[in-house]
Amino acid sequence: MMTPEHYISHLLTTSPDVAGLVGMNVFNIFVPKAQTELPFIVYRRGVSDDENTVSGPGPLSIPTTSFFVSSWALEMVEARRIGDAVRQALNGQIGNVAGLSVVSLLMTGEVDDFVDPTPAGAQLPLAYEVRQSYQLRWQRA
């Protein structure tokens, strides 16, 4: 069964622009320990809301699920470039895509951030993040 996670992953890994920047380094929820090099993308599901009617599940089981997609890189400009490619791959998708019936996929926000690992004793460079939030309305099977 196609899940929203499969759908997000499919859109990101089949985008030539995204693939050109991060390759296949697209991960759900967490980054594997073996993945020691930037850049990469991590996405995860946030809140999922179902709306119901008094007569039962409804309307037609169309939940709203929020997603957060983080684009990480060693340079801010690179993280920004990946973030823009992610936005172009995801924002505005509608219809039956990769086996999932998508009512709408819209970007709802974006924030820049960074992590400095040196205070924790790690001898690693700064890492920059572009974190985007999306609202996905989809048809539950």
Place this chain on the structure above:
Amino acid sequence: MAISAQGLTFTFGGTTISVTSVSVSDNTELLDATNLGIAPGGSRIYVNGFTVDREVSIDYFNNDILTAGESGQLVISGPISFSGTATINSSTLGASVGDLVRGTATFRVVS
């Protein structure tokens, strides 16, 4: 005793509407029939005036515009139950970015 709202069905003109909220409001006008025969400190007297005015309001999912002025048989069954001929008093249908099409409507039960 508390009763769950789930299981309620709403139909108007034979069409089932997917409602998320239903409220039934009754209103009547009581006539003040107080007269000079009431002793000081006594209570006022009220008598019924017109027939009870019943208004039904709903929030619903659909893309049908419920046209104001349209009449039909309104049937509510389940936890709340009654039926009658009703006329749509007002309705609003909205479509917003990232949202489902949803509307509100108010009916006046006329008999």
